[in-house]
Amino acid sequence: MQFKDLKIIEPILKALKEEKYSVPTAIQEKAIPLILNRKDVLGSAQTGTGKTAAFAIPILQHLYLDRQQNNSPRKINSLIITPTRELAIQIGESFSTYGKFTGIRNTVVFGGVNQRSQTDALRRGVDVLVATPGRLLDLMDQGFIRLKDVEYFVLDEADRMLDMGFIHDIKKIIEKLPNKRQSLFFSATMPQNIVVLSKKILINPIKVQVSPVSSTADTITQYLYYTNKSTKKDLLIHILKDRKITQVLWFSRTIPGSERISRVLK
Numbered sequence: 001m002q003f004k005d006l007k008i009i010e011p012i013l014k015a016l017k018e019e020k021y022s023v024p025t026a027i028q029e030k031a032i033p034l035i036l037n038r039k040d041v042l043g044s045a046q047t048g049t050g051k052t053a054a055f056a057i058p059i060l061q062h063l064y065l066d067r068q069q070n071n072s073p074r075k076i077n078s079l080i081i082t083p084t085r086e087l088a089i090q091i092g093e094s095f096s097t098y099g100k101f102t103g104i105r106n107t108v109v110f111g112g113v114n115q116r117s118q119t120d121a122l123r124r125g126v127d128v129l130v131a132t133p134g135r136l137l138d139l140m141d142q143g144f145i146r147l148k149d150v151e152y153f154v155l156d157e158a159d160r161m162l163d164m165g166f167i168h169d170i171k172k173i174i175e176k177l178p179n180k181r182q183s184l185f186f187s188a189t190m191p192q193n194i195v196v197l198s199k200k201i202l203i204n205p206i207k208v209q210v211s212p213v214s215s216t217a218d219t220i221t222q223y224l225y226y227t228n229k230s231t232k233k234d235l236l237i238h239i240l241k242d243r244k245i246t247q248v249l250w251f252s253r254t255i256p257g258s259e260r261i262s263r264v265l266k
């Protein structure tokens, strides 16, 4: 299967070619035709599977074709909600990359920074808005953003969103969306609370799953160590003393946390 077999329009195929993408990933192969057919999709896929392109490509295609029919001033026709600023930035970059020959404009809004450049971009007009929930609601309350023209809505990383306590924000956002829309819902895991939330958003969704829910690669052996905050660095040093370990990738939840680890290692 090649991208050109998925009925993707030329301006997007051209951008994919520049990115040297030729073969769609599993989630792209399954989700793109459904989304192009205007179905609601419940996608169970983790980051790294190519899920961003799986929703960005068909949304860009809808918007491009819609604009050919009706070239009115730009309104927010597509809204993507994602839990973190890093993800928001990545998604915005994906829309810019895959959409570079479509003329479809996106902007990204997230908290923790001055809102001025974000409101300036909104004023200039965008088709796609990528946002984290808190800043989105804030800008809506201030009157900078209205969601009445949203036709394509994506809730990305829904499980992380709930873990981060965004449930009330998400409910408030959903209330403001028009009923007539296409909705896409992505989550790496599908526990019950996520299924309940998805039912509030999707209409007759088609499920797309690329690897079994919450599965891990079977070539990887995993260990779980219980420890206290005060003894974590001793555990780290203990683990790293194992001479069989030649390369380590260490994740940490926060920036200050990763800086502490770096100090310990130095």
Ligand code: AMP
Pocket: 020, 021, 022, 023, 024, 025, 028, 046, 047, 048, 049, 050, 051, 052, 053
């Ligand atoms: P994501 O799961 O959306 O975070 O994407 C993971 C990475 O895969 C990103 O760096 C994309 O640029 C890349 N990617 C997505 N789709 C493809 C594809 N069909 N071929 C090659 N790389 C891809």
